[in-house]
Amino acid sequence: MTAMSTRGFARLASGAAGTNFGYLDEQTKRMIRRAILKAVAIPGYQVPFASREMPMPYGWGTGGVQVTAAVLGPADVLKVIDQGSDDTTNAVSIRQFFARTSGIATTTSTAAASVIQTRHRIPEHRLKEGQVLVYQVPIPEPLRFLEPRETETRRMHALSEYGLMHVKLYEDIARHGHIATTYAYPVQVAGRYVMDPSPTPKFDNPKMDDCPALQLFGAGRERRIYAVPPYTRVRSLEFEDHPFTVQRFDRPCALCGAADTYLDEVVTDDRGGRIFVCSDTDHCEERRAAGHRGEAA
Amino acid sequence: MYVAVKGGEAAIANAHRLLAHVRRGDPAVPELGLEQIAEQLALAVDRVMTEGSLYDRELAALALKQARGDLVEAVFLLRACRTTLPRFGHSAPLDTGRMAVRRRISATYKDLPGGQVLGPTFDYTHRLLDFTLAAGLPPPPPAEAPAEPDAPMPRVTDLLADESLIEPSPPEQPGAPVGDLTREPVSYPTGRDTRLQALARGDEGFVLALGYSTQRGYGRTHPFVGEIRAGAVMLEFVPEELGFPVPLGRIALTECQMVTQFKGSGERPPQFTRGYGLAFGGCERKAMAMALVDRSLRARELGEEATAPAQDEEFVLAHCDSLQATGFVEHLKLPHHVDFQAELELVRRLRAEHAARQAATPPMLQEAAE
Known part of the structure; x- marks a missing residue:
C-alpha cells in the first residue's frame, strides 16, 4: 500500500449524518417490516429475520433497535427505557442514536410517546391504542433452557408440545411450594404459542393481556421477531391449584407513595438502610407532580 | 431527601472523551498512522478483515487503531461499517x-x-525475542530466485x-443461490x-x-x-x-x-x-x-x-x-436490577419459609434429619 486513499475516511467521517433515516437502509427496513407483519399475523410465533449487524453490541438491544428503526416514521415520538427508567445509560444511548439518525422527537412521557422501546419493564401507565411497545429480547425461545436445540424447540412449538414447560413449573412447586420463576415468566398467546415476554418481572405480565397497544419483540443476536397484536389474550402459565400471582411489595414507593407499582430497592447507606422507589421513573415523577408524596420525599 | 440517580447522558459523553484521550496515550509518543498499522501489523489487519467479512486494509487498520488494538472490537467496527454497504451480488467462483x-x-x-x-x-523460526527489532535496525534484503511465471x-x-x-470437488452449480x-x-x-x-x-x-x-x-x-x-x-x-x-x-x-x-x-x-x-x-x-x-x-x-x-x-x-458472543457476555454489564429485585424478593420469601419450617420442627427431629 503506497498512499492511503481518503475514501474510507470520507465515508466514516460523514457518520450518522450520512446514514438513512433511522440508520437502516430501506431494503432492510422492508425485510424487517415483512417479518413484523408475519409476527402480527401469527401472535407469539417467532419469525426468523435477517438481523443486521448494528453499531451497538449484540445483547444491548440490537433487535429492539432494528424493530424500532423499521416502524419509526418522521412524525413519531420515541421513548426509550431500561429497567423502567429513561435515565439508565443504555436507554440514553439508544435514545441518542435515534435522535441522531432520524432526527425525530423524543420524550420521557409514556402518554406522549407513540413508540416506546423497552428493556426489562412495561410502563406502569396503561398503554393506549396506536402506541407501539418494542421489547429488547435476549433469548426469544421460552423453551431454550429446557431444550438447547433450535431444531427441537421449533418442532415442539409446531406440535404445541408444551408439557416440558409445565413439568418445569410443577417441579418448582414440588421443591419450593410455589413457582420460582420471577422474571421472563412464560405466557401463552391467543391460546396457541408459548412465548417469552423478555426478562420483564412477572409483575408486568398482566399488562400484556388485552393490551390496546401493539407489542413487538426483537431479538437481534438470535434473529427472531415476534408480536402480540392489540387486544390479544396473553395468559401466564399456571395450574388450577397454583394460580399465577405477581410480586407484592410490603411498602409503597418512598418518593410518590404508589402502592401498586414495581419498586427498585435502593441501598442508602452501609448500615442496612434502604428505601423502595418506583422502577418506572416517569410514572413516579408524574405522580409527584400531581402532589403525591412518599415518606422520603 | 432521596433523589434517584440521574445524569447518564453526561456520564456517557465524558466516558467517550476519556476513551479518546486514553486511546491516544502519551502525546509525546508519535501517533500511529494507518499505513504503519496496515504494513507492520499486517496479520492483525488480515484477521480483522477475515472475521469482519470486509476486504479493506485501510478500514481494518482504522478499526484497529480506534479499537486500541482490541481485535474483537475492531472486527465489530468493521462489521458495523459493512452492514451499511449495499450488496451487488456475489463474485464468480475464485480459481x-x-x-x-x-x-x-x-x-x-x-x-x-x-x-x-x-x-x-514463522514456521522454523526460533521464538526468541529479537532485540535488534527493538532497536529498529533494518532487516537484510530478502533472497531472490529467478522468476518462473509460467x-x-x-x-x-x-x-x-x-x-x-x-x-x-462438488460439481459447479452455475446459477445456484449462494447462502449468505x-x-x-x-x-x-x-x-x-x-x-x-x-x-x-x-x-x-x-x-x-x-x-x-x-x-x-x-x-x-x-x-x-x-x-x-x-x-x-x-x-x-x-x-x-x-x-x-x-x-x-x-x-x-x-x-x-x-x-x-x-x-x-x-x-x-x-x-x-x-x-x-x-x-x-x-x-x-x-x-x-x-x-x-x-x-x-x-x-x-x-x-x-x-x-x-x-x-x-x-x-x-x-x-x-x-x-x-462478546455482545451477549458483555451485556451482563448492563443494569439488571429489575430482575435482580424479583429474585431478591423470591430468595427472601424462600428464606422466610425455610426459617418457619425450621422453627416448626422440634429440635430432636432436626438432629435426626441431619
Missing part, C-alpha cells in the same frame, strides 16, 4: 489454482509439481483426484456454503479450539495438510447487464485443503475426504482450523455418528461468532 503463489506447502508429498514454497513464515502449480487435491483416491447468513437467518440443518461462511467469520480462537478438539479424539478425522497455499487471486464479477466476468482486482488469500481418512460407506468406496478453509491475507492458523471443523461438520453428510461438539452444526454455528 485458487491460478493463484499468484507466495507460499505453498504440502505435508502429504515430499515434493510435487511447483515445489514446496515456504514464503514468509511454472504450473496444480492444487494437491487435483493431483490425488486423478486416481479418485480423494473425493472430487448476513442476509438470511440460518435455519438448521444448513448448507455447507453457509457453514463455511460462518466459520470464515468465526472467532479464530473458538474455531482453533474446536479444530484442536477433533485432533484430541472429540470427533477424530485423521487429518493431513494436503496443501496450504497463500497469495493473490483475481476476483471477478459477472454484471447481469454484461453477462461476462469483469475483473475487480486481486485479493490476498490463504487456502487450506485438509485431507482426511474415510473408510467408506454402503454407497461410497473408501476414499480420502476433504475439509476446506479459506481466509483473507495470511490467516493460516484460521484457514487450517476452519478446514478441520468443516470436515467434522460433514459428519451427517458422510454418514458418520456425530457425537462431538465440532460435529454439531447447531452448536458450532450458534457460538462461533465473536460479536454475538
Whole structure:
C-alpha cells in the first residue's frame, strides 16, 4: 500500500449524518417490516429475520433497535427505557442514536410517546391504542433452557408440545411450594404459542393481556421477531391449584407513595438502610407532580 | 431527601472523551498512522478483515487503531461499517489454482509439481525475542530466485483426484443461490456454503479450539495438510447487464485443503475426504482450523455418528461468532436490577419459609434429619 486513499475516511467521517433515516437502509427496513407483519399475523410465533449487524453490541438491544428503526416514521415520538427508567445509560444511548439518525422527537412521557422501546419493564401507565411497545429480547425461545436445540424447540412449538414447560413449573412447586420463576415468566398467546415476554418481572405480565397497544419483540443476536397484536389474550402459565400471582411489595414507593407499582430497592447507606422507589421513573415523577408524596420525599 | 440517580447522558459523553484521550496515550509518543498499522501489523489487519467479512486494509487498520488494538472490537467496527454497504451480488467462483503463489506447502508429498514454497513464515523460526527489532535496525534484503511465471502449480487435491483416491470437488452449480447468513437467518440443518461462511467469520480462537478438539479424539478425522497455499487471486464479477466476468482486482488469500481418512460407506468406496478453509491475507492458523471443523461438520453428510461438539452444526454455528458472543457476555454489564429485585424478593420469601419450617420442627427431629 503506497498512499492511503481518503475514501474510507470520507465515508466514516460523514457518520450518522450520512446514514438513512433511522440508520437502516430501506431494503432492510422492508425485510424487517415483512417479518413484523408475519409476527402480527401469527401472535407469539417467532419469525426468523435477517438481523443486521448494528453499531451497538449484540445483547444491548440490537433487535429492539432494528424493530424500532423499521416502524419509526418522521412524525413519531420515541421513548426509550431500561429497567423502567429513561435515565439508565443504555436507554440514553439508544435514545441518542435515534435522535441522531432520524432526527425525530423524543420524550420521557409514556402518554406522549407513540413508540416506546423497552428493556426489562412495561410502563406502569396503561398503554393506549396506536402506541407501539418494542421489547429488547435476549433469548426469544421460552423453551431454550429446557431444550438447547433450535431444531427441537421449533418442532415442539409446531406440535404445541408444551408439557416440558409445565413439568418445569410443577417441579418448582414440588421443591419450593410455589413457582420460582420471577422474571421472563412464560405466557401463552391467543391460546396457541408459548412465548417469552423478555426478562420483564412477572409483575408486568398482566399488562400484556388485552393490551390496546401493539407489542413487538426483537431479538437481534438470535434473529427472531415476534408480536402480540392489540387486544390479544396473553395468559401466564399456571395450574388450577397454583394460580399465577405477581410480586407484592410490603411498602409503597418512598418518593410518590404508589402502592401498586414495581419498586427498585435502593441501598442508602452501609448500615442496612434502604428505601423502595418506583422502577418506572416517569410514572413516579408524574405522580409527584400531581402532589403525591412518599415518606422520603 | 432521596433523589434517584440521574445524569447518564453526561456520564456517557465524558466516558467517550476519556476513551479518546486514553486511546491516544502519551502525546509525546508519535501517533500511529494507518499505513504503519496496515504494513507492520499486517496479520492483525488480515484477521480483522477475515472475521469482519470486509476486504479493506485501510478500514481494518482504522478499526484497529480506534479499537486500541482490541481485535474483537475492531472486527465489530468493521462489521458495523459493512452492514451499511449495499450488496451487488456475489463474485464468480475464485480459481485458487491460478493463484499468484507466495507460499505453498504440502505435508502429504515430499515434493510435487511447483515445489514446496515456504514464503514468509514463522514456521522454523526460533521464538526468541529479537532485540535488534527493538532497536529498529533494518532487516537484510530478502533472497531472490529467478522468476518462473509460467511454472504450473496444480492444487494437491487435483493431483490425488486423478486416481479418485480423494473425493472430487462438488460439481459447479452455475446459477445456484449462494447462502449468505448476513442476509438470511440460518435455519438448521444448513448448507455447507453457509457453514463455511460462518466459520470464515468465526472467532479464530473458538474455531482453533474446536479444530484442536477433533485432533484430541472429540470427533477424530485423521487429518493431513494436503496443501496450504497463500497469495493473490483475481476476483471477478459477472454484471447481469454484461453477462461476462469483469475483473475487480486481486485479493490476498490463504487456502487450506485438509485431507482426511474415510473408510467408506454402503454407497461410497473408501476414499480420502476433504475439509476446506479459506481466509483473507495470511490467516493460516484460521484457514487450517476452519478446514478441520468443516470436515467434522460433514459428519451427517458422510454418514458418520456425530457425537462431538465440532460435529454439531447447531452448536458450532450458534457460538462461533465473536460479536454475538462478546455482545451477549458483555451485556451482563448492563443494569439488571429489575430482575435482580424479583429474585431478591423470591430468595427472601424462600428464606422466610425455610426459617418457619425450621422453627416448626422440634429440635430432636432436626438432629435426626441431619
